[in-house]
Amino acid sequence: MKKTLSIAEAQRLAEAALIAAGTAPENARPVARALVAAEASGQPGHGLSRIPSYVEQVRTSKVRGGAVPSAELVKPGVLRIDAGFGFAYPAIELALEKLPAMARANGVALAAIGRSHHFGQGGAHCERLAENGLVAMIFGNAPKAVAPWGGSRALFGTNPICFAAPGPEGMPPLVIDFAVSRVAKGKIMAAERTGKSIPEGWALDEKGQPTTNAADAMKGTMIPIGEAKGAALAMMIEVLSAALVGAHFGFEASGLFDGKGEPPNLSQTILAIDPGVTSNEAYWQRIAVLFEEIEQTDGARMPGSRRLEAREAATRAGLSVPAEMYRDLLLLAGERSEETGI
Incomplete structure (x- = not known):
């Protein structure tokens, strides 16, 4: 129903x-x-x-519903934001308000968000910066779900790669957003809540065996895209978020699906680049060439x-x-x- x-x-x-x-x-x-x-x-x-x-x-106060995020400009192009163990979204809103002016003044700007939480659909945050004429990426980690390649113990989050860039005039931004696991763990959580099975190849159970049972998958590990390459990307994003910000790694963070434990203390790093500055204003002509070439390729779809x-x-x-x-x-x-x- x-x-x-x-x-x-x-x-x-x-x-x-x-x-x-x-x-x-x-x-x-x-x-x-x-x-x-x-x-x-x-x-x-x-x-x-x-x-x-x-x-x-x-x-349970695992998320502080009344937390007020605060921002500190520590360098002309670097903004440090404390989410206060509250939701990530108000802190991200604060970053998105300040980054465009910083990027235009410096060519590039970065916001480091600490003491944070689940940041959701990361491509949507980048998309808003792209709508302001900026190339953007956001790196954020999540509680452990992916094992280092060759291992069986989860250490890294599903840690998505999120990117957006302005399109040619009159076209929507290019948005690329994918988890380094074959699917985002939220899809498995949604299947568990509605009692549905999941496709084989998404996850392993606690014993390291393939499973189509969403509840068993939630207790096991996620299969990375590209096998060893996906696991390496997950580790890279742990560095670009947790290490860079000074927050918990995925294996230190509490889970995002219940009220047990301390706040997860996750992190996000948002990068905004003014493409006009870096390309001497050639970006707009070059991105139009790229879009046109893809559109003229039979069967091709623009990502996102x-x-x-x-x-x-x-x-x-x-x-x-x-x-x-x-x-x-x-x-x-x-x-x-x-x-x-x-």
């Missing part, structure tokens, strides 16, 4: 659920906005399925193009979510009683 929600209604319910758990309204807004945007972009693993675990973590199709469909027809997810949202928002079903 499915329930169709408008984007506005999904945003309202997500925000209400977070506020009911103790999240400050000014924090609930960007968190809910990010989750709904992920759902609308066809990324449900970073979408509304996260609400129950977010709520549980706020209730499906997200635009998904957003258009969601705007037009609403979000189709599992009925149990809708029920959970109502319960958490205080709009339905578990006992009466009303």
Whole structure:
């Protein structure tokens, strides 16, 4: 069974659920906005399925719902942001407000976000910088899920690579966003919550055996893309986020799917580059050549193009979510009683 929600209604319910758990309204807004945007972009693993675990973590103070992120300009092109063990999204909002002017003044700018949390659909954060004419990357780590190649013990997160660049005039930005595991762990979490199986090849169980059971996969390890290369990329992003910022590595961080333990103390590094400065304004002509060449190649698709199709469909027809997810949202928002079903 499915329930169709408008984007506005999904945003309202997500925000209400977070506020009911103790999240400050000014924090609930960007968190809910990010989750709904992920759902609308066809990324449900970073979408509304996260609400129950977010709520549980706020209730246990694993996430500080009232945390106010603070920023310190430590060098002309370097911004250090303390998320205060709160949600990542308000801290990222602060970074995205300040980075464009810094990048234009210096050619390149970097924000280092510490004491943070799950940062969701990373490509969407880069996309906003690309819409401001900047080439952007965000590196962020996650709790352990991937083993070093040849090992069986998870040490690294699924640590996505997220990138966006301005397109030619009148074209949307190029957005590339993929986890270094074959899929993002949020997809497995979403399958577990709805009782669905997962395809073979996504994960291994606790004994290192392939599994299609989402619950077993959550207890095991994720299979990296490109085998040894994917595991190496996961380690690289641990350095570019946790080591660079001074936060926890994936094997030190507590989990993101329940309220147990201390705050995960994750980190994000956002890089913004002014392509006009680096290319002496040649970027715009060169990116147009690249886009045109891809468009003229039979069968080729621009990376990230499906997200635009998904957003258009969601705007037009609403979000189709599992009925149990809708029920959970109502319960958490205080709009339905578990006992009466009303």
